[in-house]
Amino acid sequence: MTAQSVQQPDHEARSPWSRHNDCQEAVLSPASNPVHAKLTVPGSKSLTNRALIIAALASGTSELAGILKSDDSYWCIDSLRRLGISITMDGERAIVEGGGGVWPIRHGELYAGAAGTVARFLPGALAAASGHWTLRGSKRMSERPIAPLVGALTSLGADIRYAENGHRLPVSVEGKGLRGGTIDMPGDQSSQFISGLLIAAPYAKEPVTVHINGPIVQHDYVEMTLATMSQFGADAQMGIDKQTIYVHPRRYEARSFALEPDVSTCGYFWALAALTNGYIRVEGLPANTRQPDMLLLKALEQMGCTTAVENNAVEVRGTGQLTGGFTVSMKEWSDQTLTMAALAVFADGPITLTDAAHIRHHECDRIEAICSELAKLGIRTDEHPDGLTVYPGEPLPALLDPHDDHRMAMALSLIGAKIPGVRIADPGCVSKTCPDYWERLDALGIGVQLR
Ligand SMILES: O=C(O)C1=C[C@@H](OP(=O)(O)O)[C@@H](O)[C@H](O)C1
Numbered sequence: 001m002t003a004q005s006v007q008q009p010d011h012e013a014r015s016p017w018s019r020h021n022d023c024q025e026a027v028l029s030p031a032s033n034p035v036h037a038k039l040t041v042p043g044s045k046s047l048t049n050r051a052l053i054i055a056a057l058a059s060g061t062s063e064l065a066g067i068l069k070s071d072d073s074y075w076c077i078d079s080l081r082r083l084g085i086s087i088t089m090d091g092e093r094a095i096v097e098g099g100g101g102v103w104p105i106r107h108g109e110l111y112a113g114a115a116g117t118v119a120r121f122l123p124g125a126l127a128a129a130s131g132h133w134t135l136r137g138s139k140r141m142s143e144r145p146i147a148p149l150v151g152a153l154t155s156l157g158a159d160i161r162y163a164e165n166g167h168r169l170p171v172s173v174e175g176k177g178l179r180g181g182t183i184d185m186p187g188d189q190s191s192q193f194i195s196g197l198l199i200a201a202p203y204a205k206e207p208v209t210v211h212i213n214g215p216i217v218q219h220d221y222v223e224m225t226l227a228t229m230s231q232f233g234a235d236a237q238m239g240i241d242k243q244t245i246y247v248h249p250r251r252y253e254a255r256s257f258a259l260e261p262d263v264s265t266c267g268y269f270w271a272l273a274a275l276t277n278g279y280i281r282v283e284g285l286p287a288n289t290r291q292p293d294m295l296l297l298k299a300l301e302q303m304g305c306t307t308a309v310e311n312n313a314v315e316v317r318g319t320g321q322l323t324g325g326f327t328v329s330m331k332e333w334s335d336q337t338l339t340m341a342a343l344a345v346f347a348d349g350p351i352t353l354t355d356a357a358h359i360r361h362h363e364c365d366r367i368e369a370i371c372s373e374l375a376k377l378g379i380r381t382d383e384h385p386d387g388l389t390v391y392p393g394e395p396l397p398a399l400l401d402p403h404d405d406h407r408m409a410m411a412l413s414l415i416g417a418k419i420p421g422v423r424i425a426d427p428g429c430v431s432k433t434c435p436d437y438w439e440r441l442d443a444l445g446i447g448v449q450l451r
């Protein structure tokens, strides 16, 4: 494959916290021994950006411990600072001086990078206050859907316009406050639309009732939003039908908040234990976490691994032969679809991953992209509208294109940790959520040459 056939990354979305953007490829070689380690993993992207935005909306000074320092959180902090919020960083600690629902800088241009959590969580927070801003994003973020969020906010009284053609970013937001009321919105394309509306809802003049029409993908991210809102003092509840959410007007109060490690990132390390018949223990993860990618542990058990969830740590022990021959719904933990696809290559029977049509709208069309990259390794897949079937095989050496998608790169690296000859183009793309991923892999005994 020539360098031209690798998708050109959108370098503007790579933040000062990214690494290796000048590298063409990561050349991987398998570990000579099973991986065996106790690890800590950086803070959850999802919790980091929720906590930053909610702390910025709160009255008073919040201290957030253990935040993720990656492209997605960089663009969140950058936007909040452009809105006049003081955020002081001290290592992985952020001190946020909340504006109490007022953005001190009332006009300007904000940039979400490639972060869905910034692009979908900021419009409501802007519309609830007073001012005029435009919000733009990376090339891919400007292709990803946003219309259901804009539609729902508009029903609550927001004035949000598409700055260009199509129902995508960029948008301009004329902040005039939110009225409140009862609205219907869909949840089948992205849970982030619901979360983005909920984060702003306590600042509406009247109570907000949200009815979700039909299924909600990755439902636990909505629960995570409600839990984070409540921790900052909001009055917000999920109804017993799990389709209706009630939010009463009550401003967020500043607080100290310790973030959990990112379970989506843990997934790659647990998968390494699974693949190499090794052992990985991730420390600092509370057993009652709401991060949905914990469901990977169930699948690893089904594949023959042993897992243990303790009060403050999770362990995975691998197996000599991964078990396949099953179908699994990815609806609630779809960020691990690519991890599962990589593991499936080494199972003893095909694995079918379903209910994940929405990941065609993530950092790339993840279903199409993983099928095309596995094909380069000589691995057979069947592509379905909502997922794929992966047939076990013996991967051939290949240069793989991560399609400017951190999860494609990290999942495909698992194959390179098992068999020789795998190279991953544009290794810098992992910075969206885990800038030091390659260093972490190298420390576990996987050969990583960045060039
Ligand atoms: O709210 C969140 O923090 C997230 C929600 C999910 O997105 P969708 O609901 O858009 O699939 C998930 O894929 C993403 O990584 C993080």
Ligand SMILES: C=C(OP(=O)(O)O)C(=O)O
Residues within 6 Å of the ligand: 114, 115, 116, 117, 335, 362, 363, 407, 433
């Ligand atoms: C879908 C993802 O990100 P985003 O928050 O940009 O939607 C992801 O991290 O897998």
